[in-house]
Amino acid sequence: MTARKTAIVVAPGRGTYGKGELGSIARLHGAPFGALIANFDAQRHDRGQPTVTELDGADRFSVGVHMRGDVAAPLIYTATALDYLSIDRDKYDIVAALGNSMGWYSALALGGAVSIEDGFRISNAMGLNSQTHGPGGQILLQVADEDWHPLPGLRDRLLDLVAAIAARPGHDLALSIDLAGMLVLAGNEEGLAALLAEAPPTPGRDPLRLAGHGPFHTPLMFGSSEKAKAELPVALFGRPDIPMVDGRGHIWRRFSSDPAETWDYSFGHQILAPYDFARSVQVAVKEYAPDAIILPGPGDTLGGAIAQSLIGIGWQGMTSKTDFMARQASDPILLSMGRAEQRGLITG
Structure with a gap:
């Protein structure tokens, strides 16, 4: 029997369940996970x-419906959690879990700090709570060139500009x-307008306002935080079964993590x-040196950010997009369950 490979699992966040993913939960998971999907449905129905x-x-994908936080969050969580449960454990030993932004709530369940059912409860509640915030949103800016090399000085210039704008009344x-190769900046409408007017030229796409997104990961989300703490009790949490790496790069370990914390x-x-x-990915690969990084669905749009995070530390000699693509062609380190040819390698 072939020895199992070690793997870390990275849960995706908002914006990953799109038109191409409509119907994918039923198609990929309807029969094997019918009871679990029924539990999720009952939670929503209640x-x-x-x-x-x-x-x-649904007959068709609706941006106005499916991209809304209270809809996107449970769809993304369901696809992620069921993909995770579909991983062939005779092939892969999962050594850590992490996520991007909203994907942290999925990572809590993947890591075993909460149950799969309670992970849905949390993600569903946070989909609603994410809409409780002051006015504002997010803008995505690229800071790396087409070969995924950071443009010298651009990140610092942008962050200096952000600090200067934030100091204005x-x-x-x-x-x-x-x-890694992209920064998401958030603020109120005045702050965002000033950024768009004053940002230096960036490579690739123009600065992109993310549709339907609030000023996530800023103090403007105070209402969301207060509502979450009032609605979601600490009793839902336990110690994880596998380590989890959060959005600071902090590792929540199996025996030393305090559920209240x-x-x-x-x-x-x-x-x-x-x-x-980027730091969470870099800490995870340095700490656990996985043979593979598994990206559950929905979609695979997070793959570039994972690759750029690896390139940022020269992981296993990869220092450019060219290096990464060559590695993927010969001995793939990043396996996306949103790609049929790679999904088969993971699920068996």
Whole structure:
């Protein structure tokens, strides 16, 4: 029997369940996980919300419906959790879990700090709570060139500009998520308008306002944090079964993690302060040296940020997009369950 490979699992966040993913939960998981999907549906039904089955089975994808936080969050969690449960454990030994932004709530369940059912409860509640915030949103800016090399000085120039704008009366602006080759900045409308007007030229795409996104991972989300702590009790949390790496790069270990502290981080710092996704990936690979990084669905849009995080530390000699693509062709380190040819390698 072939020895198992070690793997870390990275849970995706908002924006990953799109038109191409409509119907994927029923298609990939309907029969094997019918009872679990029924549990998720019952949770939604009890709150007077359309069920996962109804939303995934819609005749067409609606940006106005499926991209809304209270819909996107449960769909993404369901796809992620069921993909995770589909991993062939005779092939892969999962040694750590992490996620991007909202994916942290999935990581809590993947890591065993909460049950799969309670993970859905948390993600579903946070989908609603994410809409409880002051006015504002997020803007995505690219800071790496086409070969995924950071442009010298650009990141610092942008962050200096953010600090200068935030110091102006009535302007809120801050780093929201660090995606290695991209930065997500968040703030109120005055702060975002100033950023768009004054940002230096960036490579690739123009600065992109993320549709339907609030000023996540900033103090403007205080209402969301307060609502989460009032609604989601610490009793849902236990010690994880496998280590979890959060948005600071902190490792929540199996025997030393305090469930109350995990709860406080998840509904405090995780909501109100920047999420350093790149650092979480870098810490995880340095600490656990996995043979593979598994990206569950839905979609596979997080793959570039994972690769750029690896390139940022020269992981296993990869220092460019060219290096990464060559590695993927010969001995793939990143396996995306949103790609049929790679999914088969993971699920058997």
